[in-house]
Amino acid sequence: MKNKILFILKRREDFNAAMHSHIGLSTGLYNSASFVDNMLRDLGIDSALEVAIDNNCIDRLVTKHRPTHVIIEALWVVPSKFTVLQKLHPNVKWIIRLHSEMPFMAGEGNAMDWLGDYSRFRNILVACNAPRMLRETELYLQHLNKWDNATTKERVIYLPNHYPQEYVQKPFNRDKYWVDVGCFGAIRPLKNHLLQAFGAIEFAEKIGKQLRFHVNAGRIEMQGGPALNNLKGLFQQISDHGHQMINHQWRPREDFLELCATMDIGLQVSFSETFNIVGADLVSQGVPLVGSVEIPWHVPYFGAIPTSSENIAKKLLLAYRFPQTNVRLNQWELTRYTNKTAQVWHKYFT
Numbered sequence: 001m002k003n004k005i006l007f008i009l010k011r012r013e014d015f016n017a018a019m020h021s022h023i024g025l026s027t028g029l030y031n032s033a034s035f036v037d038n039m040l041r042d043l044g045i046d047s048a049l050e051v052a053i054d055n056n057c058i059d060r061l062v063t064k065h066r067p068t069h070v071i072i073e074a075l076w077v078v079p080s081k082f083t084v085l086q087k088l089h090p091n092v093k094w095i096i097r098l099h100s101e102m103p104f105m106a107g108e109g110n111a112m113d114w115l116g117d118y119s120r121f122r123n124i125l126v127a128c129n130a131p132r133m134l135r136e137t138e139l140y141l142q143h144l145n146k147w148d149n150a151t152t153k154e155r156v157i158y159l160p161n162h163y164p165q166e167y168v169q170k171p172f173n174r175d176k177y178w179v180d181v182g183c184f185g186a187i188r189p190l191k192n193h194l195l196q197a198f199g200a201i202e203f204a205e206k207i208g209k210q211l212r213f214h215v216n217a218g219r220i221e222m223q224g225g226p227a228l229n230n231l232k233g234l235f236q237q238i239s240d241h242g243h244q245m246i247n248h249q250w251r252p253r254e255d256f257l258e259l260c261a262t263m264d265i266g267l268q269v270s271f272s273e274t275f276n277i278v279g280a281d282l283v284s285q286g287v288p289l290v291g292s293v294e295i296p297w298h299v300p301y302f303g304a305i306p307t308s309s310e311n312i313a314k315k316l317l318l319a320y321r322f323p324q325t326n327v328r329l330n331q332w333e334l335t336r337y338t339n340k341t342a343q344v345w346h347k348y349f350t
Contacts, residue, residue: 001068002046002068003045003046003068003069003349003350004046004047004065004066004067004068004069005037005040005045005046005047005048005067005068005069005070005071005349006047006048006049006050006061006062006065006067006069006070006071007033007036007037007047007048007049007050007071007073008049008050008051008052008058008061008070008071008072008073009029009030009033009049009050009051009052009073009074010051010052010053010054010073010074010076010077011051011052011053011054012027027250028185028186028277028278029073029074029099030051031253031277032073032099032129032161032275032277033049033071033073034049035161035162035163035164036159036161036162036341036345037049038164039162039341039342039345040345040349043342043345043346043350045345045346045349045350048065048067050064050065055076055077055078055081058070058077058081058085059084059085059088059089062085062088062089062092067092068091068092068093069092069093069094069095069349070089070092070093070094070095071095071097071127071159072094072095072096072097073097073099074097074098074099075096075098075108075110075111075114075115077096078114079114079117079118079121080117082094082118082121082124083121086121086122086123090123092123093123093125094121094123094124094125095124095125095126095127095157095159096115096118096124096125096126096127097127097128097129097159098126098127098128098129098133098137099129099274099275100133100272100274101130101132101133101272101273101274101294102132102133102136103190103271103272104190104272105133112140115137115140115141116140116141116144119141119144119145119155120145124155125154125155125156125157126141126155126156126157127156127157127158127159128156128157128158128159129158129159129160129161129274129275130160130274130275130296131158133274134156134157134158137156138152138153138156141155141156157348158344159344159345159348160275160337160340160341160344161274161275161277161338161341162338162341162342162345163275163277163280163284163334163337163338165334165335165338166284167283167284167286167331168261168284168285168286169286169324169327170261170285170286170287172264172288172323172324173264174320176209176264177209177210178209178210178211178212178242179203179204179207179209179210179211179212179264179265179320180212180214180262180263180264180265181200181203181204181211181212181213181214181263181264181265181266181267181316182214182259182260182263182265182266182267182282182287183196183197183200183213183214183215183266183267183268184214184215184216184248184256184260184266184278184281184282185216185268185270185278186216187215187216187217187227187228187231188227189227189271190270190271190272191227191270191271192269192270192271192292192306193215193227193228193231194227194230194231194234195269195306195307195309195312196267196269196309196312197213197231197234197235197245198234198309198312199267199269199304199308199309199310199311199312199313199316200213200267200312200313200316201213201238201243202309202310202312202313203312203313203316203317203320204243206313206317207317207320210241210242210243210244211242211243211244212243212244212246213235213243213244213245213246214245214246214248214259214263215228215231215245215246215247215248216247216248216249216250217247217248217249231245232245256281257281257284257285260281260282260284260285260287261285261286261287263282263285263287264287264288264320265287265288265289265290265316265319265320265323266278266279266282266283266287266288266289266290266291267289267290267291267312267316268282268289268290268291268292268295269290269291269292269303269304269305269306269312269315270291270292270294270306271292271294271306272294273291273292273294273295273296274296275295275296275297276291276294276295276298279291279295279298280297280334283327283330283331283334284331284334286327287327288302288319288320288322288323288326288327288330289302289319289326289327289330290302290303290304290312290315290316290318290319291303291304292304292305292306294306296337297330297333297334297336297337297338298330298333299326299329299330299333301318301329302315302318302319302326302329302330303315304316
């Protein structure tokens with residue numbers, strides 16, 4: 001029997017149905033799953049994606065699609081729910097797919113308990129989208145369950161992110177009296193917005209321009225409130241210098257790509273990443289990117305140290321001087337990464 005894949009995500013409380021379609025996507029997790037879903041169908045693998053309101057929707061969605069594999073995107077299904085689901089769908093393989101490294105998981109209140117509980121169910125696998133997280137999850141579940149190496153490799157698998165290779169090129173404009181730096185993404189401590197703002201301010205001062213520091217203030221997550229308050233306070237205090245922070249609400253994917261294209265440089269020097277779709281969106285629109293070593297496809301030459309605003313400023317200056325080289329190399333690395341991703345998924349499901 002050919003494999004049939006069903007991705008199931010949980011609807012966010014601020015979910016906007018009009019924004020979630022294959023034309024306009026609005027959240028990173030939805031984007032991630034949608035990109036892989038489209039990739040699988042391009043490879044000839046039967047795949048579908050659904051958004052559930054809560055745990056109680058899963059049986060209906062599985063009955064509707066009759067998949068061989070159900071991929072639960074992120075940690076949201078209460079482990080005890082699988083006692084019922086496995087009885088209703090005994091032949092389905094369930095895959096809990098993680099999207100974060102361990103530092104971020106430390107902020108998820110029940111992550112270790114839930115992963116341990118999942119591992120005790122028949123037909124439940126855990127998938128990681130980053131090699132380091134894969135190793136740590138293997139270590140944890142192998143010790144917990146006393147699995148041998150073969151069982152561990154079977155129950156904990158690697159399923160990385162994909163990104164559509166739809167790139168544009170654009171000219172770089174140095175003639176403005178301001179510089180637009182896009183530091184997009186949900187505001188939370190590990191995204192490192194405040195230190196990046198300091199680096200961007202120093203960079204703008206060095207090139208003699210006013211800074212417009214762009215953020216997504218509409219998405220505040222995991223103690224992100226203080227981070228946003230400090231960002232606002234920083235720019236309010238230095239407003240006499242002409243530097244400003246510009247808040248953007250979360251928007252459908254096509255609109256967000258248009259916003260990305262208006263940036264001079266993208267900034268994603270975060271403390272923890274497994275892929276960074278926002279960075280890929282910026283690069284796809286021909287915008288040079290300064291990221292951190294945490295981004296697996298990022299060009300190290302243009303990567304900054306997350307704990308050093310001085311180093312961030314230096315790498316911004318480097319990207320400003322060599323924007324076309326930055327874009328070309330980052331697009332090339334992103335393409336190489338996503339080509340490998342397609343191979344991994346194809347090998348596992350065929």
